[in-house]
Amino acid sequence: MAPLLAREPVDATLQIAKRACERYEQRGRQDGRTVQDWGQAEREIRKDEPHQ
Known part of the structure; x- marks a missing residue:
């Protein structure tokens, strides 16, 4: 049986x-929704992403 290899965490930033x-x-470059866009x-x- 092959050893399990841990995956490196992916930096998705x-x-x-x-x-x-x-x-x-x-959205036509409308300001004011930065947080919502990021979320x-x-x-x-x-x-x-795979769940652990």
């Missing part, structure tokens, strides 16, 4: 930032 910027652009982007990116 750059992916989240990119997606949050995309959301900002899609939604984080949920979208993290839903694909």
